[in-house]
Amino acid sequence: MAFSRVYSDPLSRCIFKKFLVMLCSLLTSLYLLHCLTERCSSMSMPVKASSQVVGFFASELDGLRSLRRKRIQKWTTRSKLGSGYDRPDTKLVRLSRIDNADTGHGLDGTGPPVDRDYSENQELSRDLQLSLNYIVSLKRVSPRFLVNTDSTGKLSPLGEGTKKLPQALIIGVKKGGTRALLEFLRVHPDIRAVGAEPHFFDRNYENGLEWYRELMPKTLEGQVTMEKTPSYFVTREAPARISAMSRDTKLIVVVRDPVTRAISDYTQTLSKKPDIPSFTSLTFKNRTTGLIDTSWSAIQIGIYAKHLDNWLQYFPMEQILFVSGERLISDPAGELGRVQDFLGLKRIITDKHFYFNQTKGFPCLKKAEGSSKPHCLGKTKGRTHPNIHPEVVQRLRDFYRPFNMKFYQMTGRIFGWND
Numbered sequence: 325m326a327f328s329r330v331y332s333d334p335l336s337r338c339i340f341k342k343f344l345v346m347l348c349s350l351l352t353s354l355y356l357l358h359c360l361t362e363r364c365s366s367m368s369m370p371v372k373a374s375s376q377v378v379g380f381f382a383s384e385l386d387g388l389r390s391l392r393r394k395r396i397q398k399w400t401t402r403s404k405l406g407s408g409y410d411r412p413d414t415k416l417v418r419l420s421r422i423d424n425a426d427t428g429h430g431l432d433g434t435g436p437p438v439d440r441d442y443s444e445n446q447e448l449s450r451d452l453q454l455s456l457n458y459i460v461s462l463k464r465v466s467p468r469f470l471v472n473t474d475s476t477g478k479l480s481p482l483g484e485g486t487k488k489l490p491q492a493l494i495i496g497v498k499k500g501g502t503r504a505l506l507e508f509l510r511v512h513p514d515i516r517a518v519g520a521e522p523h524f525f526d527r528n529y530e531n532g533l534e535w536y537r538e539l540m541p542k543t544l545e546g547q548v549t550m551e552k553t554p555s556y557f558v559t560r561e562a563p564a565r566i567s568a569m570s571r572d573t574k575l576i577v578v579v580r581d582p583v584t585r586a587i588s589d590y591t592q593t594l595s596k597k598p599d600i601p602s603f604t605s606l607t608f609k610n611r612t613t614g615l616i617d618t619s620w621s622a623i624q625i626g627i628y629a630k631h632l633d634n635w636l637q638y639f640p641m642e643q644i645l646f647v648s649g650e651r652l653i654s655d656p657a658g659e660l661g662r663v664q665d666f667l668g669l670k671r672i673i674t675d676k677h678f679y680f681n682q683t684k685g686f687p688c689l690k691k692a693e694g695s696s697k698p699h700c701l702g703k704t705k706g707r708t709h710p711n712i713h714p715e716v717v718q719r720l721r722d723f724y725r726p727f728n729m730k731f732y733q734m735t736g737r738i739f740g741w742n743d
């Protein structure tokens with residue numbers, strides 16, 4: 325009687341329905357928590373061992389990935405429609421005073437676009453971390469499910485490993501192919517690298533080594549910590565500073581034909597400042613005499629022998645590896661083999677990891693680090709260069725020839741830029 329009275333009263337009926345819904349939610353939550361405390365084996369769904377994420381988190385991760393993909397799509401469309409490609413999206417800016425990726429510009433709003441290859445990982449990690457924080461806040465999660473994400477975007481077991489100062493650095497050269505090398509190296513399980521350019525030894529040195537160490541990902545015994553900042557190669561103070569950190573630091577320099585490097589450098593600046601003078605007028609101090617303006621950084625950076633001299637005051641040649649930017653494109657596995665040897669690592673990255681993407685016109689990874697999908701570098705890598713008058717190109721070739729010869733002699737490798 326009492327029940328039918330309650331049921332016929334609309335207010336009570338509504339309260340009763342709400343009570344039922346709450347009860348169901350409570351039961352579902354309890355069931356999930358039960359599973360999370362390792363008592364529910366049926367839900368366990370292992371994913372890649374390297375990611376250290378299992379069971380519930382695997383599906384959680386997948387969900388977040390697809391969410392992230394949608395967000396990236398939205399972001400891309402927005403920036404394409406709106407302010408153009410080269411304006412940084414503040415949502416993706418996260419490490420102040422650290423370079424957003426590849427360009428020698430800080431994150432002060434004047435820089436170029438954040439490298440999407442890098443930001444995508446970072447954003448995913450943040451999403452995952454937020455989700456994990458929420459779940460962990462329920463205080464019912466087994467410790468074996470706890471994971472940590474770091475500045476590399478990789479997942480590592482929480483508390484495992486320590487942040488170490490880098491043992492190896494990609495110090496240059498700007499526009500040499502440094503991003504490609506770092507992205508390829510990150511596939512190696514024994515390499516942990518910071519995605520952004522820290523610019524510690526040129527712009528942020530006053531912050532101190534502890535600040536620098538904090539940027540590094542956690543590593544386990546035997547793993548190599550790395551970062552890349554291409555401007556180090558041409559920074560006068562960098563060799564002394566790096567040597568003061570550790571005289572054993574291994575240095576990697578990706579070099580590329582200085583003429584195409586200069587044009588690539590100019591192309592990047594042009595993409596940000598379309599009103600700059602032409603390449604030709606910036607190249608020459610005096611067009612009639614053909615005198616090259618060596619104070620222009622695009623020209624200056626390519627005098628590799630001069631910069632190398634500075635490094636040799638502090639580091640022996642055996643501690644510096646030169647990677648050919650051209651071969652990194654024509655034979656990435658070959659160059660990566662040399663780098664792995666140099667770092668004392670097993671040759672894990674091989675031909676099998678690459679495919680040539682016809683549309684991109686560059687080698688790409690069959691599977692990017694931490695993903696099962698093919699991965700090419702972003703749109704800021706492999707830009708179309710403006711046409712430069714052949715006479716100007718020839719004049720530049722003549723200019724660089726003696727410096728290149730000296731560089732071949734110093735390094736013991738003929739890079740073939742004068743053919």
Ligand SMILES: Nc1ncnc2c1ncn2[C@@H]1O[C@H](COP(=O)(O)OS(=O)(=O)O)[C@@H](OP(=O)(O)O)[C@H]1O
Binds near residue numbers: 587686705
């Ligand atoms: N696999 C692959 N995919 C795309 N691009 C590749 C690759 N390998 C090397 N490169 C060349 O890398 C050039 C950019 O060099 P960096 O990454 O060192 O540039 S930066 O200094 O960090 O801005 C970039 O220069 P541009 O072609 O002038 O854009 C590329 O030629």
